[in-house]
Amino acid sequence: xxxxxxxxxxxxxxxxxxxxxxxxxxxxxxxxxxxxxxxxxxxxxxxxxxxxxxxxxxxxxxxxxxxxxxxxxxxxxxxxxxxxxxxxxxxxxxxxxxxxxxxxxxxxxxxxxxxxxxxxxxxxxxxxxxxxxxxxxxxxxxxxxxxxxxxxxxxxxxxxxxxxxxxxxxxxxxxxxxxxxxxxxxxxxxxxxxxxxxxxxxxxxxxxxxxxxxxxxxxxxxxxxxxxxxxxxxxxxxxxxxxxxxxxxxxxxxxxxxxxxxxxxxxxxxxxx
Numbered sequence: 001x002x003x004x005x006x007x008x009x010x011x012x013x014x015x016x017x018x019x020x021x022x023x024x025x026x027x028x029x030x031x032x033x034x035x036x037x038x039x040x041x042x043x044x045x046x047x048x049x050x051x052x053x054x055x056x057x058x059x060x061x062x063x064x065x066x067x068x069x070x071x072x073x074x075x076x077x078x079x080x081x082x083x084x085x086x087x088x089x090x091x092x093x094x095x096x097x098x099x100x101x102x103x104x105x106x107x108x109x110x111x112x113x114x115x116x117x118x119x120x121x122x123x124x125x126x127x128x129x130x131x132x133x134x135x136x137x138x139x140x141x142x143x144x145x146x147x148x149x150x151x152x153x154x155x156x157x158x159x160x161x162x163x164x165x166x167x168x169x170x171x172x173x174x175x176x177x178x179x180x181x182x183x184x185x186x187x188x189x190x191x192x193x194x195x196x197x198x199x200x201x202x203x204x205x206x207x208x209x210x211x212x213x214x215x216x217x218x219x220x221x222x223x224x225x226x227x228x229x230x231x232x233x234x235x236x237x238x239x240x241x242x243x244x245x246x247x248x249x250x251x252x253x254x255x256x257x258x259x260x261x262x263x264x265x266x267x268x269x270x271x272x273x
Contacts, residue, residue: 025123028109031116033058033076042123045100064092072104076119083108083116089126101130153242157185158235160201172244174216185240188213190220197225201238204229213242221246 019026025042029035035054046054046062054061059076060069072090079086090102106121153172156164162185169180173188185201186194190212197211206227213223222245230237 024125026121027123028118028120029058029076030118031080033073036118045123045125063095068092075104076106079106079108079119080116099127101126150241153244155185155240155242157201157238157240160184160186160198163237169242172215172242173213174219179216190214200227204238210245213244222249 019039020041022039023041025039025045027035027038027042034056035058037055043054046064059072060066062069064072068090075086075088085105085107087103087105090104092100092102094100103124103126104121105124106119109117109120111117150166150168153169154166155162155169162180162183165180169175170177173180186198189197191214193211196209199205200207200209206229208224208226210222210224212220214220224243224245226241226243228239230239
């Protein structure tokens with residue numbers, strides 16, 4: 001910010017109306033930590049039923065825990081020591097036991113004589129995005145647990161490149177832990193069957209099909225592939241479950257083709273919430 005005096009929030013009617021229509025909480029405080037002003041969104045976040053004013057009060061008088069107030073105040077002191085834009089995340093626990101995840105972006109402002117006047121802060125409520133992020137992490141953890149417990153190979157593929165696999169992959173195809181991730185998925189398909197697999201991957205086909213896998217030692221063996229297309233973290237990901245048909249072929253005694261014709265099953269794509 002320019003080194004010039006800035007009026008407290010709410011000093012001019014036009015300015016008051018302007019900041020009250022900003023959906024994010026905004027506040028300013030002097031060098032001693034006393035609030036000079038704030039907008040309606042700040043009042044809505046920290047306000048009480050009596051609409052008590054926080055002007056001339058400090059962070060220690062907001063309806064948050066003492067520990068949270070200390071962390072906020074500590075960040076303010078660090079900003080005065082090292083002027084410049086500061087962004088930090090806070091977790092606030094309110095009197096109704098609700099928890100909000102807030103990101104505060106702030107900077108110091110200066111008086112007309114060049115001395116530090118205080119801090120101006122802009123707050124963003126990240127609670128919903130944090131919940132979504134935590135929910136995604138929990139889902140990924142559950143999926144990983146299920147993947148490792150699976151008797152089938154599970155492969156995560158992005159743009160034909162293998163990005164993750166379960167432990168069964170290494171056992172089924174005979175590779176070491178560091179020899180699979182980053183390779184083209186077609187490396188694990190028999191050369192004469194790669195064209196059909198590539199076509200299915202490129203088109204996003206989700207029908208199960210039978211083909212031939214290629215192990216590290218060159219062994220070719222029959223497999224069934226059950227693919228699904230998902231949107232994960234903004235990316236298109238193909239998840240393929242691979243079943244080894246060697247024992248089934250050995251003891252089943254029935255003739256099956258290398259490539260099954262497409263079934264009439266549901267081909268709809270999955271979308272992660």
